[in-house]
Amino acid sequence: MTILHSIDELKNQFDTDVLNGKPDKDAFEEIKRKYTSRKGKIAELFAQLGSADPDIRPEAGKALNELKEYITIKLDGLSAVVSDNTEVTAADQLDLTLSGDPFPVGSIHPLTKVIEEITTIFTKLGFSLAYGPEIDTDFYNFEALNILKHHPARDMQDTFYVTDDVVLRTHTSNNQIHMMENHDPPIKVIAPGRVYRNEDVSVRSYCLFHQIEGLYVDKNVSMADLKGVLNYFAREFFGKNVKTRFRPSYFPFTEPSAEMDVSCYFCSQNGCNICKYTGWLEILGCGMVDPEVFKSVGYDPDIWSGYAFGMGIERMAMQRYGIEDIRMFYEGDIRFLRQF
Numbered sequence: 001m002t003i004l005h006s007i008d009e010l011k012n013q014f015d016t017d018v019l020n021g022k023p024d025k026d027a028f029e030e031i032k033r034k035y036t037s038r039k040g041k042i043a044e045l046f047a048q049l050g051s052a053d054p055d056i057r058p059e060a061g062k063a064l065n066e067l068k069e070y071i072t073i074k075l076d077g078l079s080a081v082v083s084d085n086t087e088v089t090a091a092d093q094l095d096l097t098l099s100g101d102p103f104p105v106g107s108i109h110p111l112t113k114v115i116e117e118i119t120t121i122f123t124k125l126g127f128s129l130a131y132g133p134e135i136d137t138d139f140y141n142f143e144a145l146n147i148l149k150h151h152p153a154r155d156m157q158d159t160f161y162v163t164d165d166v167v168l169r170t171h172t173s174n175n176q177i178h179m180m181e182n183h184d185p186p187i188k189v190i191a192p193g194r195v196y197r198n199e200d201v202s203v204r205s206y207c208l209f210h211q212i213e214g215l216y217v218d219k220n221v222s223m224a225d226l227k228g229v230l231n232y233f234a235r236e237f238f239g240k241n242v243k244t245r246f247r248p249s250y251f252p253f254t255e256p257s258a259e260m261d262v263s264c265y266f267c268s269q270n271g272c273n274i275c276k277y278t279g280w281l282e283i284l285g286c287g288m289v290d291p292e293v294f295k296s297v298g299y300d301p302d303i304w305s306g307y308a309f310g311m312g313i314e315r316m317a318m319q320r321y322g323i324e325d326i327r328m329f330y331e332g333d334i335r336f337l338r339q340f
C-alpha cells in the first residue's frame with residue numbers, strides 16, 4: 001500500500017468518523033485527538049513520508065498537506081456545531097439578564113442607631129464627639145467626680161474591680177475628667193460609650209450598657225442653658241409635642257442635680273405600662289458641674305461654670321422600639337436584629 005493510498009484511506013476514515021451522526025463533545029474531542037494530535041494519524045503519515053518512494057514523495061507531501069488542511073477546516077466547523085449541541089452546562093445556563101442572588105445585608109444595631117441619632121442632635125448644637133477609656137482608675141471613675149472612698153454613692157454603683165485601683169468604668173462621666181484634664185475651657189463635648197455594673201442579669205438590667213455623657217464648660221453657664229439644650233434635644237428626639245419636667249435629684253458630681261422626664265408618648269400621658277401609669281418617662285440625669293470636680297482637674301470654679309448630663313441608651317432604645325427585654329440587645333440574634 002503506497003502512502004498515497006494511505007492518505008486517501010485516512011480521508012475516507014475521517015469522513016466516516018465525522019459523518020457518523022452529530023458527535024457529542026467527548027466524541028468530537030476523541031476524533032480531534034485521533035487525527036490532529038502529535039501522535040495522531042496525520043502526524044503518523046508525515047513521519048512515513050520520509051521513507052516513501054522518492055518519485056511519489058512530492059505528490060504525497062502535497063496530498064498530505066491538503067488532507068491536513070481539510071481535516072483542520074472540517075474540525076473547526078464541527079467544533080461550533082458541537083458546542084451548540086452538547087449538554088447544557090451550568091455555565092451555559094448563566095442568564096446575565098437575571099438579577100443576582102441577594103447578599104444577606106446586615107442592619108444597624110438599634111443601640112448604634114439611637115447613639116447616632118442622639119449624637120447627631122448634639123453635634124448640630126456644636127458639641128464635639130469624645131471617647132474615653134472603658135478601663136480606668138478609681139481616680140477618674142470616682143474620686144475626681146467627688147465620689148470619695150467611703151462615699152455612699154459608691155454603693156449605688158456595683159463596680160467591677162480589675163485591681164484595687166482599676167475599674168471597668170461604671171459611667172461615661174470619667175470622660176468629663178479626661179476632657180477637662182487635657183483641654184482648657186471652653187469645652188463642649190458629647191461622649192457615648194459602654195459602661196459596666198456588677199448587676200444580676202435580668203429583663204431590666206445587664207452587666208454592661210451604654211451611656212451618653214454631655215459636658216459644657218464656659219464662663220457664666222447656667223441651669224437655664226442646660227434646660228434649654230435638653231428641651232431642644234427632647235423635641236428633636238421625641239417629637240415637637242413632647243413635654244419635659246425636671247425633678248431635683250442627687251449626683252455627687254453635679255450641684256444642683258436634676259432628672260429630666262419626658263411626657264409618655266405611648267399613652268399621651270393617659271397612663272400605660274411603659275410609663276407605669278405616671279404619664280412620664282425618666283430620660284436622663286443632669287446638673288451643674290460641682291465645684292469640687294473643677295478643683296480636681298485644676299479649673300478655677302470662680303471663673304468657670306458648666307453643666308453635665310448623662311443618659312442610658314438602652315432605656316431610650318427600649319422605649320423607642322418597644323423592646324421589653326434588655327438582654328435582646330446583646331444576644332446577637334439576627335431574628336431580632338433584622339427588624340431594625
Ligand SMILES: [Zn+2]
Pocket residue numbers: 264265266267268269270271272273274275276277279280
Ligand atoms: Zn405611658
